[in-house]
Amino acid sequence: MTLKTKGRPRGFDADAALDRAIEVFWEHGYEGASLTDLTSAMGINRPSMYAAYGNKEELFRRAVARYAEHDMAYARAALAEPTAYKVIEKFLTANADALTRPDRPAGCLSIQGGLAGGSDDGEIAQFLATSRLAGERALAERLAELDLPAGTDPAALARYVMTVSEGNAVHAAAGVDRASLYATIDFALRAVPA
Amino acid sequence: MTLKTKGRPRGFDADAALDRAIEVFWEHGYEGASLTDLTSAMGINRPSMYAAYGNKEELFRRAVARYAEHDMAYARAALAEPTAYKVIEKFLTANADALTRPDRPAGCLSIQGGLAGGSDDGEIAQFLATSRLAGERALAERLAELDLPAGTDPAALARYVMTVSEGNAVHAAAGVDRASLYATIDFALRAVPA
DNA sequence: TCAATTTTGTATCGCTCGGTATGGAATGAA
């Protein structure tokens, strides 16, 4: 799969470097993560970053894509559960686990990355919002396939679940521990048709 | 109440200027709001801002304090309701209204202001988190006074309600409309003891 | 062995950031 390269070979693993960039963006947000922070965490120099990823915004988009693929695999796994209640229960608990992993920053990259539009016209915030709403739509579509009581809107239920998930992410970023998030989920599940 | 001043009188209303600063922080976040953005919205020059408020961080803290006093008065009003269910119902609906006021930025300053620790070591994010948790504690204390079923932890219930509120704030900032937030609240209230 | 190609390290670019020095303008007190 490695195509024959002509020039000097790259001295670092682009995916491993991306993993380190993910954590920097996760902790400091898009705007708060400076190129000095990023490249020093990635173990490379600035020109290497620009050659490999384009610019800071592209690096961020690649980081979010990789984050969605790896750190949010639990969400796709939860969709495989056989009932609506179990899908939601598994999604929320696995989400709470991910929000409080001891070896990772607290919270969720797609929220920590940036909610407010900073210097740009909210381009980053909008990109993250779109990506979150895509997850919400995927959940709604899965719920629509499953056994919901008549009159229950799958899209509204999915939005409720994502709302709890995002609120938990805000709490986790503030230092709230895993057990407390579980307690919140216990309440949240009481609103879900069994 | 105006004490006799000696020198040249101030040429602007400090509270009105603060209201304009609130909106800039609300839209762009603490880091994303530059002094040029702020002072031009406030209609004053930089030295006037520094003379009146100290520095950018102090301006932000004053803005958040004024925001809590004015734009979040609905929260204190909701606490006056006579039952736990009504307190929570009124808090969440008034919150959804505030998150989607057409004459104000979408979402909530205490979340839009900044979740991730930027250049500083998360001092702003921590300040905002502390202020949000103070609101949560106030709600918990009020719920503890009211009629909850035996075995219901007021602190956990308050945390659940704030989680929904914060999730709605994230959704509102992403452009979700008021009716959708209401639908989320309809689900959320099903978990609240009546 | 040499040209072609790509990456790497250094040093720097122009720009914007938060913050300030300075002098003139506007007031109250004497």
Added chain:
DNA sequence: TTCATTCCATACCGAGCGATACAAAATTGA
């Protein structure tokens, strides 16, 4: 009128930002 005091406006500061120019280093193909 004059002084002391306070505020306003211009112009500027050092620092850090994202992004790059340039040449040395490392590889492939001829």
